[in-house]
Amino acid sequence: MVQICFLLIGVFSALAGFASNEPIHWQEANKSKSAQLDLHWFVSKPFIYQDEFGNMKGLEVEMLNHFQLFVKEKYGIDLKLNWIESEDFVSIQDKIAGSPFPNSIGVSAFSITEERRKRMKFSTSYLSDVTVLVTAKGTPIVKTLDEINKLMDGKTAVTIKGTTYEKFLWEIEKQLNLHFNMLYIDSDKNILEEISKTEEGFGFIDLPIYLMLIKNGGELTRQNFFTMRGNGYSFVLPPNSSWDIPLNEYLSEPESKVKIAKIVSKYISPELFVFIENIYGEDNLGASILTKEKEIQLNHIKNAELQLEKEKYFRSLLIIFIIVITVAAIVIFILLYNKQKFIRKLSKQKLQIELQQKNIRIKNEKLLNRNIQLTSLNEERNNLVKILAHDLRTPINHITGLVEVFQIKQTNLPKEDIGLITKIKESANRLNQMIHKILDLDALEGNRMKVIFEEIDVNQLMVELKNSFRQSTENKNIHLDLKLKESILFKSDHLFLTQILENLVSNAIKFSDSGSEISLSVEQIDNKVVFKVQDEGPGLTQNDKQLIFSKYQKLSAKPTQGESSMGLGLSIVKKYVELLGGSVWVESEIGKGSQFFVSLPYKKSEA
Incomplete structure (x- = not known):
């Protein structure tokens, strides 16, 4: 009796785990x-x-x-x-x-x-529900009923029972009076993988799954006649x-x-x-899908080419480091030889010998550590870029030091030479900062980006910005107007500020019509430096203005020449502005263009 009670309890518990009681x-x-x-x-x-x-x-x-x-x-x-x-x-x-x-x-x-x-x-x-017919690799794209019969009649269709995939296949077989075999697979298997195993198989699949296959380098054929919406x-x-x-x-x-x-x-x-x-x-669904296929395939080819370029780059780095190791070994050998010669020559001077032996031991330790580091570099080839950035610091600092020494010794140089020397020093400093940014590449999302404050000539920065967009504005017949006043010198992060303004100007160009004007201006208001980018684009709705600085947002306005937009640029602008202790906002009305403002703290440059 007790056993029966336990059995009944177990049955009712199992049923409760499967469905509601009422x-x-x-x-x-x-x-x-x-x-x-x-x-x-x-x-x-x-x-x-x-x-x-x-x-x-x-x-x-x-x-x-x-x-x-x-x-x-x-x-x-x-x-x-x-x-x-x-x-x-x-x-x-x-x-x-x-x-x-x-x-x-x-x-x-x-x-x-x-x-x-x-x-x-x-x-x-x-x-949205779009289904396409996919055939095996190398299958020609059919254009006539005879070609459809040759493609399907007597062949094998791969599908999953009880799905619309199966339903579409039955409809095609009935409408076109075809006869083909059905290969049913479990739903946890991939129809595309099963088709790729055959030479003449075919089947229906959801469009996103097919496009993901193409994006990953798959080579099955989509038949344009059989796209189901x-x-x-x-x-x-x-x-x-x-x-x-x-x-x-x-x-x-x-x-x-x-x-x-x-x-x-x-x-x-x-x-x-x-x-x-x-x-x-869209009415012409097949043409749109074909265009996307070509775009994805081109991107795949470009990625493959980039991978080959990376491999060449790493091989070149490997050769450079092998050369460095060889030179280091020769240097070590020469130093050791000179050490022995030096010890023999000064053997009679005991105190000096002991002092020099101590110095030699220190040098040997440094050389040994350097040799270990170089060997480690050779073994860890996946970190070559990061290590190269570290090693570039020393020559850059040497360049900076030599320029400063040259400036001290050469006081009567022409203004043009002084300008060139100054540019060399500024470029070296800029490169040094870029190395720091490379080493902290993942710090932006982790809120660990380091802001490097330096003196910025705002007018010079804006002129450089205009020159960098010359080709883009000429291509769209857009006039980029700089409203320059007396130049402002203040301290901020040059790289961050450049990227902020580049993103805003690029966004303005993207949404401006041919023949329109974009203006870029700056003024100092109290203890703030305020940049303004104004365009004559379509303007923004109230909802657009609320979402514009968020990630992955698609706004009502569209690029005027179909330029791509992932909805990330302005969210990056906001992140950089906040890192610099500033604020960013937009003022806009539908049909009256937009004005983007960036307000940064005015940190006075030291004379």
């Missing part, structure tokens, strides 16, 4: 402030899957975790997520369509279709469920959309997410 409507949860969602899922990377430790992963998992926080913060409801793994996609749809539990939800990247709408309820779409990816619910109310509210809120965009970008990259969202409504 139906819970959204209205009831709002009253009780407690509820459980039964989430039926099947593997569909990168949307939902388990890692090697059994933890739930994927963009839909993160979205629902964020939805859990949304419900808690807005309605005060403690929401439990109960993940229930299903056998396949078909079983999820059958369970949801016939479920008496309104708190049951189907996840796993379900595409919205009219056939499914008849059986289930869909939430608002959270991601769906109604988007969504969560599925039973017909009687009211949980679509909070889900749709969550998916429609601007803050949630920003969070969802970050989550999706994490899995398919920000670049591909923006591209998918932007092309969804």
